[in-house]
Amino acid sequence: MIQVENLKKHYGPTQALAGVSFEVPRGEVLGFVGPNGAGKTTTMKILTGFLYPDEGSAKLGGLDVLEQPLETKKLVGYLPESNPLYMEMSVLAYLRFAADIRGVEGRYRKAAVEKVVRDCGLGGVKGKDIGELSKGYKQRVGLAQAMIHDPDILILDEPTSGLDPNQIVEIRNLIKKIGQERTVILSTHYLQEVEATCDRVIIIHQGRIVADDKLDRLVSQDGDLPLLLGVVGPEEKIRTQLQELAGKGNVESLDRRGDAFFCRLHGLPREMGNEAIFDLLVTRNGWKLVELHRETPRLETIFRKLTGGTEEPVPVEDEREEALAASSSPGEEKGGSE
Amino acid sequence: MNKALVIARREFAAYWLSPIAYVVLGLFLFLNSYFFLNPMFFQMGIATTQNMFNFWGQLFIFFIPAVTMRLWAEERKQGTLELLLTYPAKVPELVFGKFLAALAFIGLGVILTLPAVFTVAHFGDLDWGPVVGGYLGGILMVSAYLSLGLFFSSLTENQIVAFLLTLFALLILNLSLFIQISESGNIPYWITWMLSLVGLGNHFLSLAKGVVSSQDVLYYLAFTAFFLWMNALVLEAKKWRG
Numbered sequence: 001m002i003q004v005e006n007l008k009k010h011y012g013p014t015q016a017l018a019g020v021s022f023e024v025p026r027g028e029v030l031g032f033v034g035p036n037g038a039g040k041t042t043t044m045k046i047l048t049g050f051l052y053p054d055e056g057s058a059k060l061g062g063l064d065v066l067e068q069p070l071e072t073k074k075l076v077g078y079l080p081e082s083n084p085l086y087m088e089m090s091v092l093a094y095l096r097f098a099a100d101i102r103g104v105e106g107r108y109r110k111a112a113v114e115k116v117v118r119d120c121g122l123g124g125v126k127g128k129d130i131g132e133l134s135k136g137y138k139q140r141v142g143l144a145q146a147m148i149h150d151p152d153i154l155i156l157d158e159p160t161s162g163l164d165p166n167q168i169v170e171i172r173n174l175i176k177k178i179g180q181e182r183t184v185i186l187s188t189h190y191l192q193e194v195e196a197t198c199d200r201v202i203i204i205h206q207g208r209i210v211a212d213d214k215l216d217r218l219v220s221q222d223g224d225l226p227l228l229l230g231v232v233g234p235e236e237k238i239r240t241q242l243q244e245l246a247g248k249g250n251v252e253s254l255d256r257r258g259d260a261f262f263c264r265l266h267g268l269p270r271e272m273g274n275e276a277i278f279d280l281l282v283t284r285n286g287w288k289l290v291e292l293h294r295e296t297p298r299l300e301t302i303f304r305k306l307t308g309g310t311e312e313p314v315p316v317e318d319e320r321e322e323a324l325a326a327s328s329s330p331g332e333e334k335g336g337s338e
Numbered sequence: 339m340n341k342a343l344v345i346a347r348r349e350f351a352a353y354w355l356s357p358i359a360y361v362v363l364g365l366f367l368f369l370n371s372y373f374f375l376n377p378m379f380f381q382m383g384i385a386t387t388q389n390m391f392n393f394w395g396q397l398f399i400f401f402i403p404a405v406t407m408r409l410w411a412e413e414r415k416q417g418t419l420e421l422l423l424t425y426p427a428k429v430p431e432l433v434f435g436k437f438l439a440a441l442a443f444i445g446l447g448v449i450l451t452l453p454a455v456f457t458v459a460h461f462g463d464l465d466w467g468p469v470v471g472g473y474l475g476g477i478l479m480v481s482a483y484l485s486l487g488l489f490f491s492s493l494t495e496n497q498i499v500a501f502l503l504t505l506f507a508l509l510i511l512n513l514s515l516f517i518q519i520s521e522s523g524n525i526p527y528w529i530t531w532m533l534s535l536v537g538l539g540n541h542f543l544s545l546a547k548g549v550v551s552s553q554d555v556l557y558y559l560a561f562t563a564f565f566l567w568m569n570a571l572v573l574e575a576k577k578w579r580g
C-alpha cells in the first residue's frame with residue numbers, strides 16, 4: 001500500500017532524512033518511533049504531499065506522490081503533529097467543510113459526518129466551536145477530519161501527545177478500531193502505544209531507519225528472555241536447584257516478600273518452558289510457586305540501545321504506573337539525542 | 339462541488355465570525371455615503387456618482403489590506419495551511435477560492451452602495467453610462483487590489499505585516515492619484531504620465547467616466563492574474579522549503 005524509497009530531505013543545512021526506505025502492506029498498523037528530530041514528521045509530510053523530497057520516491061497505492069498528487073491525496077487521511085483546526089468553526093461546520101474539500105459527494109456528506117461523529121465520540125460536542133473544546137476533544141476532531149472520506153491510508157502524527165491517561169486509552173482504542181480496516185502509520189513517543197496498537201515498528205534515528213520489524217520479532221531479537229519466579233520455600237535450596245537447571249550466575253535474587261523468594265532466571269533456552277520449572281519446583285520438591293512469567297524485553301530497551309540513550313531509566317513499579325509516568329512527563333522516554 | 343467554491347464558502351463564512359468584518363464594512367459604507375451624500379451634492383443639485391467613484395480610488399487602498407491580511411497569514415500561523423495543502427485540490431484552486439471569498443465580501447459592500455445611487459437617480463437625471471462603467475471598473479480595480487493583498491498575505495504569518503506590506507504597495511502603485519490631488523505644478527509632465535500609466539487607480543477613474551476601454555480592463559485582469567499566480571508560486575515554494 002505504501003512504498004517509500006530512499007527519501008532524502010534537507011532543510012537548509014539540516015539534513016532531516018538521509019535515505020529512508022520502507023514498505024507497508026495493506027491493512028498494517030505501523031508504529032513510527034524515534035527521538036525528537038529523527039525525521040518522523042518530515043517523512044509523514046512527504047507522504048501526505050505537504051512537502052517535496054529532495055531525492056527518492058514515495059508511492060501510495062502504487063501511485064507516486066510527486067507524479068499524481070491529486071490521486072494519492074485522495075487515499076490519505078492526515079492528522080498533523082500540531083493538530084491544526086479552524087478554531088472559530090463549529091465541529092459540524094468544520095467536518096462538513098472537510099467532507100466537501102475531500103470530495104465527499106453532497107448526498108453522502110451527512111452520513112459521512114454522522115459516521116465520524118459517532119466513531120470519534122463527538123456526539124456531545126458537535127454543536128460547539130472547536131476553540132472551546134478540551135485538547136482531547138480537539139484531537140478527536142482532528143481524527144474525525146482525517147477519516148471523513150473513509151481513506152485507505154491514515155497518517156497520524158503523535159495522535160495521543162499531551163492527552164491525559166484516560167483520553168490516551170480512548171484514542172488508542174479508537175486507533176485500534178480504525179486500524180482493523182485501514183493501513184495506518186502512526187508516530188509516537190509512547191512506546192507502550194506501539195506495543196498496544198501496532199503490528200510493526202520502525203525506529204528512525206537521525207534521518208535513518210535503524211530498526212524495522214514485527215514487534216514480537218524485534219523484541220525477541222534482543223535474545224535473553226528472563227523468567228520471573230516467586231517460590232515459597234528454602235531460599236538456598238531453591239537457588240541451587242535453579243542454578244543446576246540454568247547454569248551458575250544466571251539466578252538473580254530480587255526480593256523476599258513474606259514467605260516467598262523472588263528471583264529472575266536468565267539464560268534459559270527458549271524451548272525449556274514453564275513446565276520444566278514447574279516440574280522441578282513443585283512436582284519434585286513440593287514447594288509452592290506463587291509467580292512464574294517470562295519477561296519480554298521492552299521496546300524501550302531496544303529503542304534506547306539503537307538511538308543512543310545513555311541515561312538509566314527511572315525504575316517503575318508496574319506497567320500501569322509506567323503508563324501514567326510516561327504520559328505525565330513524556331520527556332522521560334524521548335531521552336534520545338538530536 | 340468545485341474545490342475553489344468550497345474554500346470560498348468557508349472563507350466567506352469565516353469573515354462574519356470576526357468583528358473586523360463588521361467594522362470594515364460599516365466604515366466603508368459610512369465613509370462612502372458621507373462622501374456621496376455630502377452637502378456639496380445637494381447644493382450643486384447635479385445627479386452624479388463621480389464624487390463617490392473619485393473617492394473609491396483612495397478608499398480601497400485602505401480597506402483592501404484589511405480584507406486580505408488574514409487570508410493566508412492566519413492559515414500559516416495556525417498551521418492549518420498544512421492540512422489545506424494535503425487536500426486533493428490544486429494550489430491555484432485554493433488561491434482562487436480565497437480570492438473569490440474576498441471578492442464576495444467586498445462585492446457585498448459595493449452592492450450596498452447601490453441604494454444611494456438609486457436615491458440620486460430618483461432626485462435628478464443620472465447619466466447611467468458612468469455608473470455602469472464605475473461599478474464595472476470598481477470590481478476590476480478591487481480584484482487587482484485583492485490579488486496583491488492575497489499575495490502579501492501568503493508571504494508572512496503576521497497579519498499586521500501583511501496589512502502594512504499591502505498598504506504600502508498600494509500607496510506606491512497609486513502615487514499618481516495623490517500627485518494629481520495635490521496638483522503640484524513643479525513635477526515634470528513625463529513623471530506624472532509614467533505614474534498614471536502604472537497607477538492602479540487611474541484605469542478605474544477613466545472607466546468611471548464611462549469610457550470603457552479594453553486597455554484598462556485588460557490591465558486589471560492581467561494584474562490580477564499575475565499576482566494570483568505569484569501567490570500560487572509562493573505556496574508551491576513552501577512545499578520545497580518546508
Ligand SMILES: Nc1ncnc2c1ncn2[C@@H]1O[C@H](COP(=O)(O)OP(=O)(O)OP(=O)(O)O)[C@@H](O)[C@H]1O
Binds near residue numbers: 015035038081
Ligand atoms: N521547517 C523546518 N525548518 C528547518 N528545519 C526543520 C523544519 N522541520 C524540521 N526540521 C528539522 O528536521 C529534522 C527532522 O525533524 P522532524 O520534525 O521530521 O522530526 P521528528 O522525528 O518528527 O521529531 P519530533 O519527535 O520532535 O516530532 C530536525 O532536525 C528538525 O530540526
Ligand SMILES: [Mg+2]
Binds near residue numbers: 042081157
Ligand atoms: Mg514530529
